[in-house]
Amino acid sequence: MWRKLFPLLIPCLILSFESSSAQESKSKKIVRIGVTQSFSHPDLDEDIKGFEKALSEEGFKGGGNVTYHRQNAKNERTLAKTIAKKFIDLKLDLIHSIATLTSQAVVNDIHHIPIVFSSVTDPVGAELVPQKSHSGSKSGTNVTGVSDRWPTSIQFEMQTRFFSKAKKWGIIYNPGDPQSLDHIKELREVSRKCRVGLVEVTISSSSETSQATQFLAGKVHAIHIPFDRTALFGFEGIAKACNEKKIPLFVGETSYVSRGALAAYGLDYFHIGYSAGKKAAQILGGERPGNIPWESGKKVILVISEKAAKDQGVIISPEFLKKADRIIRE
Structure with a gap:
């Protein structure tokens, strides 16, 4: 019996050995x-x-x-x-x-x-x-x-829920930046979906950001800074003006929260x-x-600044503090 089976077993043993060797080599x-x-x-x-x-x-x-x-x-x-x-x-x-x-x-x-x-x-x-x-x-x-690429629609929708009292949002951007215009178009569409108004202010230089923010004071309930390199480069001017005029400031990148934004839903x-x-x-x-x-x-992850909330006159809902992935206290 074994003598008959042995010739058949040899090829199987060889194939098994080759397969094992290939896996080991890999x-x-x-x-x-x-x-x-x-x-x-x-x-x-x-x-x-x-x-x-x-x-x-x-x-x-x-x-x-x-x-x-x-x-x-x-x-x-x-x-x-x-x-x-x-x-x-x-x-x-x-x-x-x-x-x-x-x-x-x-x-x-x-x-x-x-x-x-x-x-x-x-x-x-x-x-x-x-x-x-x-x-x-x-x-x-x-x-x-x-x-x-910033998921602009997702970010803005979440921000309108975070600060539901805001029915008019201000945005600052440079129309000379093609990448910025793509995000502005998306913001216009999502703002209609969220049933909030947009007040747009255009700039050509980062030195104009503070003045643009001052212009929005009294016209909007909150400001959102889109993906715009000119506005982001002059972000400190925006944050300072928002603190002075008590305007809640939102942005789409979490690193800007430590630089004066109230909150950001940014990419992980x-x-x-x-x-x-x-x-x-x-x-x-x-x-x-x-x-x-x-x-x-x-x-996206939610980062909140309690310091900026205080500076901008905002009381953050406990619900969103619990949802925050990170909270900046000072």
Whole structure:
């Protein structure tokens, strides 16, 4: 009986051994990931932590079967391009590019290594993905990732619930900034949905922010600062005027709460990195990056400043204090 079965068992044993060896070889393979960060910032540091956490959950652990080659371009375009060239020589398995500067550098120069970008505000405008592409679509190239474009509609809807007494909202922006206009259009639409009015003030320089805020005093119940680089650059002038005129001030990025905003529903940058890390794990598992849709971050966190509330004459509802992910007291 055994003599008859033995010849049949040998091929099975060989196949089992080969399969086991292949799995063992895969587990021993060191994955090389290049990380190129545009500049140092706490939000981008959270992005990196989320990315590595997601990969670790999928079995790709730094210090184990993953080696990270970390670089920082220090907001210098020339250095970003140098890093991209260095990554070509390293023969990496994947690149994680963080923010626009370094993402553009690697996407422009590298076409044979999978690239996962994160914390890029406008992937289409930055030419990381095809021009007619949109969040949720596939690039068809070696690129995918997660954008940190402000989810304006979600943010504004939440702010109107937070401060439901406000029926007129002021906004300050530079009409010369194309990215800003995209957010303003969205704000107009969501304000109609929320049945609140918008009073718009335009500026051309960050030095005009204080004057613009003074103009809104008595005309609005609250001010929301949209994604507008000119207004954000002059944010201190807005905050000071809001404190003087007792106008509640809201913004779409949590870092501005410590600089004078009453509250912000801002993107969770750990989650942006985490979502990008999940895409990276799919790629390392054999999926083509061009078949994985790029997307915009959706998860927001609430940060409240009790100090700004006092300065701006606002009593914060206990309900929202309980919902806050972080409270700045002084």
